[in-house]
Amino acid sequence: MASVQKGSVIVIMGVSGSGKSTIGHMLAEVMECRFLDADDFHPASNKEKMRKGIPLSEEDRIPWLETLQDTLRESLLDGKTAVLGCSALRKHYREILRSADPKYQSGSFSSSVKFVLLDVEAKVLAARLQIRAAEGKHFMPPSLLQSQLELLQVDEAEGILKVDASSSPQAIVANIQASILQCRGNP
Numbered sequence: 001m002a003s004v005q006k007g008s009v010i011v012i013m014g015v016s017g018s019g020k021s022t023i024g025h026m027l028a029e030v031m032e033c034r035f036l037d038a039d040d041f042h043p044a045s046n047k048e049k050m051r052k053g054i055p056l057s058e059e060d061r062i063p064w065l066e067t068l069q070d071t072l073r074e075s076l077l078d079g080k081t082a083v084l085g086c087s088a089l090r091k092h093y094r095e096i097l098r099s100a101d102p103k104y105q106s107g108s109f110s111s112s113v114k115f116v117l118l119d120v121e122a123k124v125l126a127a128r129l130q131i132r133a134a135e136g137k138h139f140m141p142p143s144l145l146q147s148q149l150e151l152l153q154v155d156e157a158e159g160i161l162k163v164d165a166s167s168s169p170q171a172i173v174a175n176i177q178a179s180i181l182q183c184r185g186n187p
């Protein structure tokens with residue numbers, strides 16, 4: 001994609017069920033770049049906790065985000081573009097990811113690591129998670145959705161691209177691509 005310079009990261013963020021893995025994977029495919037799923041970076045203890053229906057704590061999340069930061073930094077230093085699917089629910093979690101850019105100045109929000117928030121109504125999320133749970137495909141139970149919604153924090157000043165993620169995955173990916181093109185030239 002012309003507008004995304006080599007050596008950048010697009011983080012597809014949002015609560016459980018918003019479609020981070022689905023959309024992130026598809027976006028990476030059309031951008032012909034690597035897709036990283038933050039779920040693959042959790043220690044077994046974190047996954048076990050979530051499987052039991054216990055929300056992660058700060059102490060559980062910070063080391064996980066720091067591991068992701070290391071991986072993103074390596075990718076940026078290699079001059080590669082990557083898409084990361086990661087909840088990144090709190091502002092200070094996103095600061096950890098933005099800081100993967102060695103040139104990032106804390107609090108400036110101007111980083112090679114950019115964020116796209118998948119915005120979906122709670123009742124649609126709940127329905128998606130019920131279907132996924134019935135299929136027995138994922139460790140994250142629907143019961144954790146409420147805690148995720150309560151934790152989500154977005155500050156206008158961060159300039160996060162918010163997309164309506166209740167339509168078809170194809171339409172969402174096309175919308176993200178178009179929005180990124182529109183933002184061309186912006187920091």
Ligand SMILES: Nc1ncnc2c1ncn2[C@@H]1O[C@H](COP(=O)(O)OP(=O)(O)OP(=O)(O)O)[C@@H](O)[C@H]1O
Pocket residue numbers: 014015016017018019020021022023039085087128129131132140165166167168169172
């Ligand atoms: N746009 C969409 N329309 C309908 N269903 C979707 C859409 N996006 C994702 N889904 C479905 O919703 C469920 C959750 O999607 P996905 O696993 O991609 O979300 P996630 O944000 O990565 O979730 P988690 O944070 O729990 O890993 C999956 O069963 C997926 O197939």
Ligand SMILES: O=C(O)[C@H](O)[C@@H](O)[C@H](O)[C@H](O)CO
Pocket residue numbers: 015016038039056061086087088089140148
């Ligand atoms: O911050 C968190 O609580 C975690 O990142 C969870 O959101 C999971 O990783 C994931 O989204 C579920 O698959």
